[in-house]
Amino acid sequence: MSDSQASTQGVIFIHLRTHSAYSLSEGALPVKNLAKLALAHDMPALAITDTNNLFGALEFSEILAGKGVQPIIGISLQVDMDNNPGEHTGRPVQLVRRPFLALLARNEAGYRNLMKLTSRAWLEHGEGGDPHVGLDELATYGDGLICLTGGPSGPVNEAIVEGQ
Numbered sequence: 001m002s003d004s005q006a007s008t009q010g011v012i013f014i015h016l017r018t019h020s021a022y023s024l025s026e027g028a029l030p031v032k033n034l035a036k037l038a039l040a041h042d043m044p045a046l047a048i049t050d051t052n053n054l055f056g057a058l059e060f061s062e063i064l065a066g067k068g069v070q071p072i073i074g075i076s077l078q079v080d081m082d083n084n085p086g087e088h089t090g091r092p093v094q095l096v097r098r099p100f101l102a103l104l105a106r107n108e109a110g111y112r113n114l115m116k117l118t119s120r121a122w123l124e125h126g127e128g129g130d131p132h133v134g135l136d137e138l139a140t141y142g143d144g145l146i147c148l149t150g151g152p153s154g155p156v157n158e159a160i161v162e163g164q
Contacts, residue, residue: 104148
């Protein structure tokens with residue numbers, strides 16, 4: 001066994017930002033194909049984070065669990081950062097657009113909160129605009145959620161690009 005093989009043994013990679021065919025115009029993979037790919041690459045778990053919807057959550061959970069892969073349910077949701085003063089600088093954080101956050105359900109409470117946030121995004125802001133929630137709503141319904149801020153459309157990257 002080479003040194004490179006020895007150093008990669010036991011390394012597990014789990015995709016935490018996967019878009020399925022339920023992410024309209026963004027993903028093309030049917031859930032069945034996601035399960036096959038996870039098995040082919042020895043992934044013990046896989047997350048689905050379709051944009052602004054949980055349409056594939058039930059199918060994803062059933063198919064992956066049936067194949068022995070731990071399903072992680074999530075969503076990629078736009079969040080209005082409200083241009084509130086930054087906690088550490090006191091300066092307003094002014095982002096050009098609303099960033100997307102990946103929200104993963106850690107438990108049943110988290111899944112219920114994902115449903116609440118998705119519903120609020122569409123019912124309060126979806127008609128004629130981009131579905132989104134505010135930071136206050138995210139704080140209210142944050143129990144049981146894991147929030148990923150990285151990525152090119154996340155708030156950390158957006159602030160860095162804007163020199164903040």
